[in-house]
Amino acid sequence: MTTVEVYGSRVRQARVLRRMTSKAVMAELGWKGARQTRLEQAEVSSLDMEDFLRVTEVLRFPALFFTTPPASRVDAGDLLFRAPRATTAGEKEYLAQFAAVVGDFLDGLDSGWPLPPVKLPVVDASTSISSAAELVRERMGIDPDAPISYLTYEAERCGIPVVQRLRRSRSTGALSLDPVDDDAGLSEKHLGYSTRVGEYGDRPLVVVRASASWERMRWTVGHEIGHLVLHAGGGEVTEDQELEASRFASELIAPAKAIAAEVPKVPSLLNLVPLKLKWGISIGALIRHLAASELIEQQRYEMLRRQLYTRLNPDTGHTWGKTEPGWDAREPERPRLISRWVERCYGATTAAMLAPHQLMWPQDLLEDFLAGQRPSPNRGTPTAIPSSQSVSDGGTVIAIDRFRQRRRA
Numbered sequence: 001m002t003t004v005e006v007y008g009s010r011v012r013q014a015r016v017l018r019r020m021t022s023k024a025v026m027a028e029l030g031w032k033g034a035r036q037t038r039l040e041q042a043e044v045s046s047l048d049m050e051d052f053l054r055v056t057e058v059l060r061f062p063a064l065f066f067t068t069p070p071a072s073r074v075d076a077g078d079l080l081f082r083a084p085r086a087t088t089a090g091e092k093e094y095l096a097q098f099a100a101v102v103g104d105f106l107d108g109l110d111s112g113w114p115l116p117p118v119k120l121p122v123v124d125a126s127t128s129i130s131s132a133a134e135l136v137r138e139r140m141g142i143d144p145d146a147p148i149s150y151l152t153y154e155a156e157r158c159g160i161p162v163v164q165r166l167r168r169s170r171s172t173g174a175l176s177l178d179p180v181d182d183d184a185g186l187s188e189k190h191l192g193y194s195t196r197v198g199e200y201g202d203r204p205l206v207v208v209r210a211s212a213s214w215e216r217m218r219w220t221v222g223h224e225i226g227h228l229v230l231h232a233g234g235g236e237v238t239e240d241q242e243l244e245a246s247r248f249a250s251e252l253i254a255p256a257k258a259i260a261a262e263v264p265k266v267p268s269l270l271n272l273v274p275l276k277l278k279w280g281i282s283i284g285a286l287i288r289h290l291a292a293s294e295l296i297e298q299q300r301y302e303m304l305r306r307q308l309y310t311r312l313n314p315d316t317g318h319t320w321g322k323t324e325p326g327w328d329a330r331e332p333e334r335p336r337l338i339s340r341w342v343e344r345c346y347g348a349t350t351a352a353m354l355a356p357h358q359l360m361w362p363q364d365l366l367e368d369f370l371a372g373q374r375p376s377p378n379r380g381t382p383t384a385i386p387s388s389q390s391v392s393d394g395g396t397v398i399a400i401d402r403f404r405q406r407r408r409a
């Protein structure tokens with residue numbers, strides 16, 4: 001009888017990513033007792049071919065996924081985000097396993113074409129937030145007094161891939177980051193999470209929820225970089241650490257020292273707009289930042305904040321807090337590293353074009369990895385590599401065509 005060696009943690013990952021309970025999986029498989037749990041907890045188990053094929057069918061993952069050892073290990077406790085109270089253990093586990101499989105996918109890309117080296121520093125608790133932000137700017141090669149035109153791009157150049165989660169994910173149909181209270185002002189902090197992935201846990205990863213607000217997308221990336229730099233020790237993120245990451249984001253995007261001279265004598269929502277647009281920071285975040293940096297009085301901050309969240313923007317019918325002046329001045333930033341590397345390694349520009357490579361990922365999960373990525377500006381006509389040009393190397397399919405990439409200007 002033919003048997004197949006299956007990695008328990010892969011079975012668990014597939015089940016969690018499909019948002020299925022062990023009970024539901026067992027019911028589908030007609031298994032009894034604790035068979036599913038035993039399978040998931042064992043490092044490797046032998047399944048006879050018939051059972052194995054049923055497992056791949058029920059979980060809708062390619063066979064190769066279950067027979068490939070996992071490299072990234074991410075637990076819910078490794079996630080750098082302050083989970084809203086309503087977040088269930090199952091959702092946290094989902095976010096952790098999503099990060100883990102993205103990590104393995106990135107490993108595959110890295111072996112095809114080295115990812116940008118990680119230049120992001122890690123600082124200890126004695127470092128001030130402004131010094132930490134200054135250090136990150138230095139590593140990014142950005143002057144201390146220059147606006148950052150495209151923060152997501154700088155993050156990716158610094159070795160931090162960014163994955164965007166759409167409101168409805170392809171692989172699960174549901175989005176697991178919590179609903180956002182748009183007028184709460186502090187809601188930005190729930191829009192993303194970050195962690196470290198890879199065999200040695202040294203590749204930072206940021207996952208952000210897609211948002212129509214350019215101010216929010218950009219600031220969320222800054223906030224997550226803050227966690228990665230300030231809170232690398234991991235563990236449950238505290239409310240104080242949330243505030244630190246938020247202060248970091250504002251300081252990275254608009255260093256207090258650099259903007260001090262540009263703050264109007266009597267700041268108002270309208271005369272702060274040029275500052276907002278120059279530095280690319282929401283007025284909501286900017287006034288908090290100005291107050292925290294003692295560039296405006298607490299009293300003025302309270303007043304501006306009140307105005308922001310009560311006055312209506314006549315163009316949108318929402319409060320200025322939701323759609324601020326300048327809300328439509330830019331397009332939301334989008335990541336590009338993953339799509340760029342998929343193109344480099346596989347000659348593919350869509351998830352569908354990866355199908356001939358017979359990777360270990362289901363199509364809908366590949367679509368999640370590539371969701372919301374922006375296409376390369378200098379993309380030529382893409383050429384798919386036929387599967388005959390892929391080789392199987394120790395269970396992992398890698399493209400051998402990468403050396404034949406056309407040169408691009």
Ligand SMILES: [Zn+2]
Pocket residue numbers: 080081082189223227237242245
């Ligand atoms: Zn946070």
